[in-house]
Amino acid sequence: MGTNWAGNYRFQATTVHRPGSLDELVDVVAGASRLRPLGTRHSFNDIADSPGSLVSLEAMPTDVTVDEARGVVWASGGMRYGDLARTLEARGLALHNLASLPHISLAGSVATGTHGSGSRNGSLATAVAGLEIVTASGEVRTLHRGDPDFAGAVVSLGALGVVARIALDIQPSFTVNQRVFLDLPFSTVEEHLADILAQGYSTSLFTRWTGDTVDQMWVKSRGDGAPSETFGGTPASVAMHPIAGVDATSATAQLGVPGAWLDRLPHFKLEFTPSAGEELQSEFFVPVARATDALKAIRGLAERIAPLLLVCEIRAIAADDLWLSGMNETETVAFHFTWQRREPEVRAVVALIEQALAPFRARPHWGKVFTLEATDIRDLYPRFDDFLRLREKYDPEGVFVDAYVERVLLGGRPA
Structure with missing residues (x-):
């Protein structure tokens, strides 16, 4: 069965079904006592595991x-x-x-x-x-x-x-170009965080939480547009990887050269594997109104974070009405941590980050490393109990329940 993409989680399920049609998929699901769907394994916890079997759609026709x-x-x-x-x-x-x-x-x-x-x-x-x-x-x-x-x-x-x-x-x-700016003063980022993240079509900040500057600001603009303000950053003269010092071959084109949306909106090219998977990831979503306070709280943990960190990305996402979305009813800033694969140490620091962000009602990314459980999570989502009722309606026998669902959704309630 093997592991997830990062290699930090070994699946407990013993069988992976690979149906080649909708009829075959229906037969697999209807015949299962315990089953979970398996995607590209790019999760960093046990969300895609099962005490029974897994089902992958990789053999299904793409049917576009x-x-x-x-x-x-x-x-x-x-x-x-x-x-x-x-x-x-x-x-x-x-x-x-x-x-x-x-x-x-x-x-x-x-x-x-x-x-x-x-x-x-x-x-x-x-x-x-x-x-x-x-x-x-x-x-x-x-x-x-x-x-x-x-x-x-x-x-x-x-x-x-x-x-x-x-x-x-x-x-x-549509076309997009992206430009990278280096070494934005942390003081400027703290003062203008919302304005920085509202630039262009999208903006990402990359930092290792060391020194007095944010390492990089990536601004993606539609067409040949450009940011009107650099916020103290210096334009990069060569292509950059989000992790300073890493070869940029796998990164999408920069330096303001327009290209098709699919070749600029991701940070990494489809034809490259951006890393060997030797990493862990965590992410937390906070309301944009509290984002500067959250940034300061995280920076206060810099001495604990930096020795384990590869890079942290900060970006904004619009609110939505989806019940379990990290952006549910909230304009959001996301703090994404890419860690070295030192899981016990990382989990200890993640718990500290969760404590520091608790006053801001931070929500975790469901597919990444976090320690919060259902009792911690329930009050963060206005429609959480509605989702539990929906789950009961669609899966009354608990076929799609695994240890993850029990831990982060059910919290000891019967499946």
């Missing part, structure tokens, strides 16, 4: 169907974002945003609330217009935006069923 009249594209939940992006670009179409890595699957990314950057851009899940879900009984349910269960079913942590197909909003293709 564009409905330009409705402005959506349907595709297999197991398809990677980068592959769908290439298909759309060939037809002159685009998605609104992409995550840092284009290697991740549609269904897995959406189910965990994964996102890109941009204070006016919602997470990847906000582009979902429809879902085709195979529930525990083998029933195939199709939900569309506006249906009563829809807002609860999009970011579902795999707890409602297997998302066989997914519909995403599309738009005409």
